[in-house]
Amino acid sequence: MDRAATAEKIAALIEPFNKKGVAISDATTFAGDLEFDSLTVMDFVAAIEDEFDIIISMNQQAEIENYGQLIDAVVKLQG
Amino acid sequence: MTDLFSKFDPLIEMRANLLASGVEDPFGLVMEKVLSPTVAVCNGRETILLGTYNYMGMTFDPDVIAAGKQALDEFGSGTTGSRVLNGTYAGHRAVEDALKEFYGMDHAMVFSTGYQANLGIISTIAGKGDYIVLDIDSHASIWDGCKMGDAEVVPFKHNDIEAMEKRLKRIPEGAGKLVVLEGVYSMLGDIAPLKEMIRVAKENGAMVLVDEAHSMGFIGPNGRGVAEEQGVLDQVDFVIGTFSKSVGTVGGFCVSNHPKFEIMRLVCRPYVFTASLPPSVVHTAATSIRKLMHAGNKRAHLWENSRVLHKGLKDAGFQLGTDEPQSAIISVIMPDLERGAAMWEALLHEGLYVNLARPPATPANMTLLRCSLCAEHTAEQVQTIIGMFKRAGAKAGILG
Numbered sequence: 250m251d252r253a254a255t256a257e258k259i260a261a262l263i264e265p266f267n268k269k270g271v272a273i274s275d276a277t278t279f280a281g282d283l284e285f286d287s288l289t290v291m292d293f294v295a296a297i298e299d300e301f302d303i304i305i306s307m308n309q310q311a312e313i314e315n316y317g318q319l320i321d322a323v324v325k326l327q328g
Numbered sequence: 329m330t331d332l333f334s335k336f337d338p339l340i341e342m343r344a345n346l347l348a349s350g351v352e353d354p355f356g357l358v359m360e361k362v363l364s365p366t367v368a369v370c371n372g373r374e375t376i377l378l379g380t381y382n383y384m385g386m387t388f389d390p391d392v393i394a395a396g397k398q399a400l401d402e403f404g405s406g407t408t409g410s411r412v413l414n415g416t417y418a419g420h421r422a423v424e425d426a427l428k429e430f431y432g433m434d435h436a437m438v439f440s441t442g443y444q445a446n447l448g449i450i451s452t453i454a455g456k457g458d459y460i461v462l463d464i465d466s467h468a469s470i471w472d473g474c475k476m477g478d479a480e481v482v483p484f485k486h487n488d489i490e491a492m493e494k495r496l497k498r499i500p501e502g503a504g505k506l507v508v509l510e511g512v513y514s515m516l517g518d519i520a521p522l523k524e525m526i527r528v529a530k531e532n533g534a535m536v537l538v539d540e541a542h543s544m545g546f547i548g549p550n551g552r553g554v555a556e557e558q559g560v561l562d563q564v565d566f567v568i569g570t571f572s573k574s575v576g577t578v579g580g581f582c583v584s585n586h587p588k589f590e591i592m593r594l595v596c597r598p599y600v601f602t603a604s605l606p607p608s609v610v611h612t613a614a615t616s617i618r619k620l621m622h623a624g625n626k627r628a629h630l631w632e633n634s635r636v637l638h639k640g641l642k643d644a645g646f647q648l649g650t651d652e653p654q655s656a657i658i659s660v661i662m663p664d665l666e667r668g669a670a671m672w673e674a675l676l677h678e679g680l681y682v683n684l685a686r687p688p689a690t691p692a693n694m695t696l697l698r699c700s701l702c703a704e705h706t707a708e709q710v711q712t713i714i715g716m717f718k719r720a721g722a723k724a725g726i727l728g
Contacts, residue, residue, distance in 0.1 A: 288692060291464055291483065295491065304498045306459070306480040 250327055255301075256320045262300060263316075266293045275317025301327055342665075351669045352676060354684040364388055365576075365704045370681055376709060376716075378699045379683035383656045384545045384626055385704030386576030386616045395615040396577075396608040403607035411438075412593060415604030423614040427583055430617050431552055431567060435589040438581045438610070440602050442541055442570030443469040445580030448598035449537065449566060450508065451477035458504035461495050461529075463487065463520070465513050465691050467539065479506070486513070486691065489524050496532035505534035511554030512542035515690050515698065516649030517657030519547075523558040530563060537566040545574030545620040546627055546656055546703075571613045574620060579605050579613055626703040630656055633701045633710050640714035645727050649696065659685075660697040660717075667724060668695035674720035680713060 250258075260273070266289055267273065271282055279285045285293065294305055297319075303326040305313075313319050347353060352371070361369040365385035366377050386392055399419055409415035420438060427436035439445040450473030454460045458479040462470060465486040474481045482499075484491040492507070499505055507529040509520050522538065529536050540553030548556030551574075555561040565586060571579035582592070593599060605613075631653075638653035641660060649659030662668030665686050672684040675697070683698040690696055701710075721727035 286693070287688075291485065295485065298498070299494065302498060304459075304480075304482055304495060306482050307474075308480055 250301075250324070252320060252324050255324050255327070258300060259297065259316075259320055259323065262296050263293065266296075273316055275315065275320070277316045278314050279316075279319075280314070297323060303327060346665065346669055349666065349669075352673045354669055354672050357676075357681070362387075366702050366709060368681070370676070373676070373679055375676070375679050375681045376705075376713060377681050378701070378705075378713060379681050380702070381542070381573040381700050382576060382702050382704075383542075383630060383700065384574040384576070384620060384623060385702045386574065386619070389576070389616065389619065391619065392576065392612045392616045396612040399607040399611035405608070406606045407604045409603060410600055411604045412600050417604075417607050417610070419607045419610035419614065420604060423579075423610045423617065424581075426614045426617040427569075427581055430550075430621055431561075431583045433567070433583040434585045434587075436581055436583045437589070437592055437596075437599065438579055438605065439599055440580070440605055441578060442568070442572060442580030443472075444598040444602065445568050445570070445582050446470050446539060447473045447476060448596040449568065449582050449592070450474060450506070451598075452592065452596045453535075453566075454479035454504065454506045458506065459499045460506045460508060461492060461499075461534065462508040463492075463510065463513075465515065466508060466510065467514065467541070468689070470508055470510075470539065474508075479504075487518070487520055489521060489528060492525060493528045493532070496529065496534060499532075505529075505532065506537060507534045508537045509539070510542075511538055511540040511547065512655040512657065514542050514657060515685060515694075515696060516659045517653075517655045517698075518650045519543075519554050519654045521558075522555050523560050526555070526560045526563050535565040536563065537568060538564045539568040541568070541570045541573055542655060542657065544569045545623065546630055551620055551623060551627060571609070571616075575613050575616045577609050577612045577616065579609060623703075630701060630703040632707070633703070633705050634658065636707070636710050637699065637701060637713060640710070641717055644714065644718050644721065646717065646721065656701045658699045658701070660699065662695040662697060662726065665695045667726060668697065671720055671724040671726050672697060674723045675716060678716040678720050680716045680720075 359368045365382045365387050407415040424436040446469035454477050456478040460474050460479045461482045464483045482495050512519050526536050538555050543553040545551040547554050555564050567583045569581050571577045634653040634656050638658050647661040685696040685698050687693040
């Protein structure tokens with residue numbers, strides 16, 4: 250799946266987690282802008298893992314700080 | 329200069345606000361005298377202990393104490409050395425033999441604490457390119473073991489068999505897999521569906537480590553834990569446990585049937601690069617473990633205590649961590665930290681000590697009053713405890 254198609258799917262997946270309706274760009278950060286706590290991160294990561302049938306380990310999650318990095322990582326993980 | 333402590337400012341502020349409300353410091357309690365496994369003098373008051381993990385009440389067992397005193401006389405106050413150098417005494421062998429018998433397993437390795445047992449075993453056996461699949465509510469020592477090692481760490485939702493299975497199936501072909509579970513989860517006192525989880529783990533080619541810290545001595549026909557209770561102990565590759573709960577002293581261990589297990593003594597850094605337990609500790613532990621093999625009556629009484637307290641608190645209107653009592657931990661859910669701390673203080677003034685557990689140690693950012701029962705709590709004490717909870721609950725505005 251290319252970056253645009255992946256981004257479109259992730260945009261739909263993040264919606265229920267974006268409780269404050271923050272406008273999301275590639276530079277939006279999960280901890281800072283979206284205020285995700287550890288439980289939200291777990292549920293959101295699980296939703297993405299299930300959609301794309303991939304694993305995003307905690308080690309990989311540590312490298313992902315913003316929305317753009319997440320899309321890049323998911324594109325890469327799909328091989 | 330950047331103050332390296334500035335990162336703790338939010339916690340410092342939270343603590344200051346809590347204490348400014350006039351509440352007694354929940355994390356500054358001092359036990360001035362300990363009268364028995366269930367009663368102590370805390371901050372000047374005689375207090376029933378309901379938050380000590382002293383499940384089997386072995387801390388004042390006369391045989392256990394005698395063994396410790398004798399070891400002090402015969403072997404001295406400490407070993408001053410690592411297990412692999414000058415720190416293995418007869419008592420260390422004796423306690424490892426007691427553990428092998430207790431669990432019916434081939435190998436036992438004793439660490440200086442339970443924390444170090446998880447830290448050491450997990451970080452050593454799961455290396456670069458391996459995967460650790462673990463429950464999100466795992467104890468800090470498990471997380472720290474994951475962090476210290478080089479494996480890929482993949483958490484799944486608490487006790488969710490399907491979530492665990494999905495993750496196992498996505499792991500690349502040929503990678504080493506370790507599933508890490510706990511028998512009893514200490515925050516809510518709930519148990520894991522180990523039978524199903526271990527079946528799924530094995531079907532997917534994973535090795536299984538189960539932390540039975542909160543079940544040893546109490547759950548299962550021989551007190552070997554939740555895996556024994558569910559009939560799957562023989563499929564667990566590594567059992568982690570502690571001496572600081574039912575055994576009644578301090579120390580940690582791993583027991584295993586893995587044929588190559590003994591190599592751990594040379595490669596596991598938290599085992600090698602620290603001093604071994606003092607002789608008095610290993611002799612008390614060995615004596616206590618052997619007595620726990622024949623503690624069926626105490627186990628039955630502890631279950632009775634757990635059932636009575638659970639029902640009493642539920643009937644009084646408290647919200648509990650589990651619908652039914654599943655272990656010797658009964659967790660009472662508080663609406664928030666402020667009222668939780670007020671309730672904790674009201675209980676202390678009644679003469680009852682429980683653990684106040686707060687985020688980030690708790691799941692879902694809950695504030696909990698965690699009660700751990702003891703086989704030495706009398707039926708009368710349990711009724712007294714229920715009465716204290718009712719009065720404190722009304723005073724702190726928890727009960728309507």
